[in-house]
Amino acid sequence: MSKQTPKQQSLCNNKFDGLMNAAPHKRYKSFTVTVADWESVWLDCDPNQPLPDEGVISVWPEEMFAAAVCMDKPFFKMDVRDFCDLLEAHPDATIHVFPNGKNWTDTAAEDLLEDVLEELDRVE
Known part of the structure; x- marks a missing residue:
């Protein structure tokens, strides 16, 4: 793994701070675009286990954001694509984006699925 230059680290910090302080609707849009581009999602529950009983999960577009919020879990x-399958299997689940x-x-999972699929179509 290559070490970041001070300029790269500064850009990363600016991105992190900018998105973490952005309005929820802007973070939602960033989420859909980023997961389509990077083809991965970060969740606060094990995707190989059943959804939590309350049917609520939290998701992030990048590891650094999940790590900042999930410090104790x-x-x-x-x-x-597996995430899309999860959303499709649980259309009524509530997703904290x-x-x-x-x-x-x-x-709702079904609404997020629609938005993620739209972004995936755009990038392919």
């Missing part, structure tokens, strides 16, 4: 990486520790966008 594990988080998991999932392929975006890109929480920052203060706020997030709540959306």
Whole structure:
């Protein structure tokens, strides 16, 4: 793994701070675009286990954001297509999209699925 230059680290910090402080609807849009581009999603539950009883999961577009919010619990990486399958299997689940520790966008799994698929179509 290559070490980042100070300029690269500064850009990464600016991106992190900018997105973590952005309005929930802007983080939602960033989430859909980023997961389509990078083809991965970070979740606060194990994708190989049943959804939590309350049917609510939190998702992030990149590891650094999940790590910042899930400091005292594990988080998991999932392929975006497998994530779409998960959403399709649980259309009524509530998804906390890109929480920052203060706020997030709540959306039904079926609505998030539609938005992610739209972005995937755009990038392919």
